[in-house]
Amino acid sequence: MVSRPIAVLLLGLTAWATTALAEPLRVLSWGGAYERAQREALFDPFTEQTGRDVEVHQYDGGLDALRRAEADWDVIDMTRSQAMAACREGLLQPLPHNLPAPAPDGTPAERDFLPGAIGECALTHSIFATVVAYRRDAFPGRRPTRIADLFDQQRFPGPRALQRTPAVNLEWALLSYGVAREELYRLLSTPRGLRLALDRLGELEETHWWEAGDESPRLLTESEVVMASGYNGRFFDAVINQGADIEILWDAQVQEHETWAIPRHARQPDKAREFIRFATSTERLAELARRIPYGPARRSAILQVTTHPDSDLDMRLHMPTHPLNDAGAIVKDEDWYASTRSRLDDYFEAWLALRGCLISVNEPCPSP
16 A cells, blocks of 8 residues: 555656646747648647647747746747847757758758758748738839839839838848849948948838738738738738738848747757757648748758648749749848847837837838
């Protein structure tokens, strides 16, 4: 017969184990169409395989929440430039180099993943692009064909929507002057380059500054603006699922790595690593790209991408990394942004304040 103290201890351990098993994996992601695609391709299959629920929280990027010690997430979906900055601040846990699984044919992960995808604290899963899209009915004759048209208000009049961040906007502004792509970040590292870029942005007569990823497609579909920046997958979703009459301008798309990372204070780091290994497998990355057209970070997954499960569209043609879309792409210098992000964000916000921009992202920013 088991003594009473031992029986109590066993009951306690059983209760603890049950609670630990029942605790969901807390994932911080971006919401909207992106989260829906992740739910179908990653979260639900992970739950089916492990029995562990996935609880998704939404954010719009940034490191402020991560800097708070009480941040209660196990895994974060974040851009590589932000992950690099967070890693340097000690906000993320280092990832073991052997974390990702080999390809189905046995190819080691380090040869299957794209260059730079396996980092110290983050593992790239997809390549997304920030692009410009426009309403077809706003320009029934001449259509925008190059990024300089974003700033050409004579031929293409109407309000614009841009993300409330210096990233991408600065690159596009300099390109509109004719600056060569290979000179962008060298010039942006100088006061003159920053002034040129901000002056060009300041020439836009009516700008809506958006923050949440689903805001940009909404502004376009509701005719509040005629041209808008945004994530290529969100615009694709607006066309496929909402019937939006919009077109993506692929010229000067800015590509960036999207990664999985584990915060320093994660309560379930072992489960987080298990999820990342699962979510970055060849099969899972291909299934994600079938639902939202971001380029998989594994060569083996790229080969397995087929059609959209509902519309039968060839998803390869809608990925930013496809050769038809990639010709004029800019690869974002994530190391440069990781080193300058804090100062650059402050500088950009000061510029917005100087212009007298309204705090609300849903209202236009008046000319200075």
